[in-house]
Amino acid sequence: MAKLLANQILLIIFLIVASQQWQHAQSQTHTWQEAFKALGIAWNRDGTLNRTIQIPMVDPTPYEDSATPSPTVLSQDIQLSSKSKATVRLYVPANPPKNKTLPLVVYLHGGDFVLFSASTVIFHNFCNDIAEFFPAVVVSVEYRLAPENKLPAAFDDALNAIFWVQNQAKGVGGRDPWMEFADFSRVFILGSSAGANIAYHVALRALDFDLRPLQIKGLLMNQAYFGGVQRTQSEINLKDDPYVALYVNDVLWSLALPLNFNRDHEFCNPISGGTYLGRVYRLPKVYIKGDYGDPLVDRSILLGKFLQSCKVPVYYRFNTGGFHGIELQNKSAAQQLYNDMRSVSGFFFFGLSFVLGVHD
Numbered sequence: 095m096a097k098l099l100a101n102q103i104l105l106i107i108f109l110i111v112a113s114q115q116w117q118h119a120q121s122q123t124h125t126w127q128e129a130f131k132a133l134g135i136a137w138n139r140d141g142t143l144n145r146t147i148q149i150p151m152v153d154p155t156p157y158e159d160s161a162t163p164s165p166t167v168l169s170q171d172i173q174l175s176s177k178s179k180a181t182v183r184l185y186v187p188a189n190p191p192k193n194k195t196l197p198l199v200v201y202l203h204g205g206d207f208v209l210f211s212a213s214t215v216i217f218h219n220f221c222n223d224i225a226e227f228f229p230a231v232v233v234s235v236e237y238r239l240a241p242e243n244k245l246p247a248a249f250d251d252a253l254n255a256i257f258w259v260q261n262q263a264k265g266v267g268g269r270d271p272w273m274e275f276a277d278f279s280r281v282f283i284l285g286s287s288a289g290a291n292i293a294y295h296v297a298l299r300a301l302d303f304d305l306r307p308l309q310i311k312g313l314l315m316n317q318a319y320f321g322g323v324q325r326t327q328s329e330i331n332l333k334d335d336p337y338v339a340l341y342v343n344d345v346l347w348s349l350a351l352p353l354n355f356n357r358d359h360e361f362c363n364p365i366s367g368g369t370y371l372g373r374v375y376r377l378p379k380v381y382i383k384g385d386y387g388d389p390l391v392d393r394s395i396l397l398g399k400f401l402q403s404c405k406v407p408v409y410y411r412f413n414t415g416g417f418h419g420i421e422l423q424n425k426s427a428a429q430q431l432y433n434d435m436r437s438v439s440g441f442f443f444f445g446l447s448f449v450l451g452v453h454d
């Protein structure tokens with residue numbers, strides 16, 4: 095409890111610092127230098143970034159010890175192959191249900207493609223919650239960040255993690271004992287913010303492979319971070335939002351996208367065309383969560399409408415108010431998200447059928 099509180103205080107400090115820097119910056123015309131300052135990042139000559147505003151990272155909890163007595167969820171970092179540095183953080187409930195396997199959730203954390211890690215405390219805690227309340231086996235992907243590794247590096251890493259899960263299912267090279275708890279016929283891909291974009295792209299790319307015995311049963315997108323050249327109404331109305339100021343968002347996209355790609359490339363604007371569109375109709379069911387207080391909400395609404403027009407089963411919730419990342423600060427918003435995901439992943443759907451409308 096004390097640890098949770100400390101984490102929340104750190105997150106709030108981070109947000110206050112970021113928001114003060116933003117308030118300072120928004121009184122002028124914005125330059126990319128201001129965006130860098132707001133994000134706490136600086137360029138090095140070799141093209142790498144220094145990331146100075148850091149949310150703490152935490153170690154996994156592989157077993158009970160005096161530092162973590164009676165954990166409800168266990169976690170460990172796993173190197174995917176001896177030949178690469180790619181890792182995932184794997185989570186299982188400490189007391190999984192008896193005689194029953196659990197859905198397997200592949201999770202992609204947020205951070206604008208540029209920041210954070212699977213071990214960042216807010217995402218680590220989120221995965222602990224998913225493992226406990228879903229309940230599920232969670233594979234949180236440690237994907238490469240931009241601009242050192244521009245898109246599609248993060249999509250490649252997510253796909254690679256899915257291949258690793260497939261090999262675990264087949265027992266290729268042995269199976270991690272925790273994977274015995276997983277039901278490989280009930281796999282869900284989940285992402286928040288930029289992680290939701292990665293989840294979307296990897297779900298589409300996965301359609302091109304024989305993933306047996308894995309069955310991807312759903313794609314869960316929480317406050318996706320899509321964009322485009324033309325501003326949407328919600329982006330215009332909320333352009334100075336403290337959580338997703340659009341001038342900062344513009345700079346982040348220029349860091350993430352390959353050179354010469356504009357924001358109508360499908361990596362950013364998934365309904366603008368491109369090679370993935372033809373596969374959309376083969377997607378499993380999709381859950382989309384958005385908040386009308388988030389400048390990016392219209393992008394999720396447009397994607398939801400597009401997927402529905404392609405006859406993809408779409409379940410969605412768009413809450414009034416709220417903001418980008420609300421579930422990381424507001425317990426009841428987090429609980430609502432977990433409940434939605436649990437019902438979408440099961441056989442029953444509770445009231446997730448609001449009429450899609452564009453924010454005015």
Ligand SMILES: *[C@@H]1O[C@H](CO)[C@@H](O)[C@H](O)[C@H]1NC(C)=O
Nearest residue numbers: 135136137138139143144145
């Ligand atoms: C980045 O960090 C390194 C190591 O702390 C430091 O030497 C370097 O000057 C920093 N770069 C910038 C652009 O601040």
Ligand SMILES: *[C@@H]1O[C@H](CO)[C@@H](O)[C@H](O)[C@H]1NC(C)=O
Nearest residue numbers: 189190191192193194195275
């Ligand atoms: C689990 O299954 C075994 C045999 O299949 C049975 O003997 C045992 O009672 C079951 N346990 C629970 C908690 O259902």
Ligand SMILES: *[C@@H]1O[C@H](CO)[C@@H](O)[C@H](O)[C@H]1NC(C)=O
Nearest residue numbers: 413420424425426427428430
């Ligand atoms: C938390 O979010 C819920 C909606 O999910 C909202 O009703 C409530 O007012 C929020 N609480 C705070 C303290 O912001």
